[in-house]
């Protein structure tokens with residue numbers, strides 16, 4: 001029986017590993033679709049940002065209560081994973097609480113810590129569900145935000161319910177195991193005397209103590225399998241979910257934009273043309289023009305790899321959108337939607353690759369089929385979205401590149417922008433004033 | 448200094464002709480040059496510069512739009528034409544330090560010109576005023592015109608979030624001896640006035656409300672009688688917002704430089 005379980009376990013582990021590797025490969029490929037961009041400078045500063053923002057969750061703490069709640073889940077996730085290591089080894093070798101004999105008195109202490117965290121995670125998940133469905137926090141409501149449609153909502157709910165189930169399974173497993181140990185049943189009894197009841201699961205024990213030994217073993221085995229299969233399934237599921245940020249928050253903050261938020265990415269390919277047009281030395285006219293690529297971005301391929309990593313790192317929390325002046329006043333623009341659309345576009349491409357191979361082309365593009373001109377035109381470039389994002393995503397950078405495409409490749413500016421352009425071109429100011437009047441303001445002072 | 452004093456506004460060209468070099472170039476900007484309301488700010492700032500005896504100059508008719516609205520709208524080509532042209536002028540005069548009252552010019556000159564060959568020390572007039580106060584060159588006597596009045600400061604995106612200048616304008620206001628009150632959304636969380644990103648130059652997209660009205664409501668909620676701004680576009684948006692709320696009789700919008708000049712009775 002134990003041998004059979006071991007085979008089953010190794011198979012499950014291998015299957016999860018296979019799916020996970022394949023997904024990671026696809027996501028990596030999708031991110032690398034983007035244009036190159038060098039983000040290898042200032043490694044010290046980058047490491048520092050990663051430690052503070054991803055590891056230390058600095059930006060989550062601007063809302064202290066939610067920040068604390070999220071921190072509990074995060075801590076639980078990291079620390080309970082240490083326990084998963086033991087569970088996996090037990091599964092492979094057919095052992096039971098492999099680490100207990102080696103750790104002696106420390107072992108119960110560690111498991112007690114896990115249990116307290118598990119209870120914390122469980123309560124926080126209930127709290128988070130209540131925020132979504134009872135308190136109805138505005139930024140999560142599909143009535144207010146069209147990007148929070150069925151899938152994003154289901155995704156968020158699934159994860160929370162799933163975590164509650166996993167934590168319940170973990171605690172119930174400990175409870176049934178403790179009972180069996182006390183009863184000295186089979187190999188469970190081996191640790192009797194060294195390990196007692198645990199701090200949280202002892203309160204579940206009375207609910208199970210009425211069961212006979214076989215019933216208890218059934219509960220113990222079921223919860224053990226449910227917990228570990230759940231975790232493996234969760235790992236694969238993550239890659240389809242907003243919860244990918246659990247992993248990607250780290251590289252994504254490491255590769256943060258270090259420029260001042262007001263600084264827009266330069267386009268060196270244009271500088272050369274401008275220098276030639278103005279007859280400025282420095283540009284070599286005999287040098288062939290840079291590769292004719294497009295100006296700005298129409299599709300994900302025109303964005304940089306970092307924009308695409310941003311899209312996969314988005315937690316769909318909507319802090320950006322809740323701070324966006326355009327969205328707040330009822331415009332269609334939502335920076336969260338910009339990120340979700342970019343990710344959706346990448347996922348659609350991935351699905352295409354799997355169906356028809358790497359040359360897949362559905363004739364669609366990010367600008368037009370996912371994001372409309374009305375959305376990007378509404379942006380005031382106020383950088384509130386960039387400021388708010390807890391994982392240092394920059395939706396504005398994508399908006400800016402889409403705008404460049406609209407203006408420079410499609411020449412589709414709103415009429416009054418065209419007027420502003422021609423004023424700058426002809427009058428050196430965005431308004432129709434004569435450049436020779438520019439200094440008239442000083443007349444009254446000089447009288 | 449008496450009211451009939453004439454003020455000097457030297458240009459770079461005049462200075463260069465006399466073989467002189469200013470301490471700082473005052474970059475006036477398009478709004479500061481052409482917008483009737485903001486011209487008053489330009490004048491107020493020039494008066495302050497005269498008053499404290501800073502050796503400054505302006506470019507006069509040699510100045511040209513920095514290209515900020517073109518770049519933000521997506522017209523990179525036009526932006527760079529402007530930028531490269533301006534950099535030629537600035538470098539031609541050997542300009543080292545620039546002060547400007549426009550956060551958009553400030554951001555563009557400071558952050559975006561270096562990549563195109565224009566390296567200058569650029570400061571916003573709020574920082575410049577703060578430095579003058581710190582150096583004791585401006586001393587505002589307490590108990591003046593502002594005593595007991597409520598002022599709220601509206602953060603400009605291109606000053607605040609874009610360049611992390613949050614305290615300088617507040618410190619300037621603090622010296623006025625007025626009651627400085629904050630809006631609900633301030634500093635890093637400051638709400639945009641709605642003008643940035645070239646929005647100023649077109650109608651807003653369809654929505655429930657105009658952004659400047661939303662922001663003005665927040666400013667009015669503080670009970671302030673003065674909304675202080677540090678940007679020509681915020682100035683227009685907030686002024687329009689106050690009008691929209693029919694409060695133009697009781698609530699005024701002023702730039703920092705104007706408030707300092709008022710305190711000085713310049």
Ligand code: SF4
Nearest residue numbers: 324379380382383385
């Ligand atoms: S930068 Fe644009 S998208 Fe981001 S918050 Fe401001 S207006 Fe919204």
Ligand code: SF4
Nearest residue numbers: 314315317318320389
């Ligand atoms: S971009 Fe950032 S702030 Fe906006 S929803 Fe995604 S994670 Fe949240």
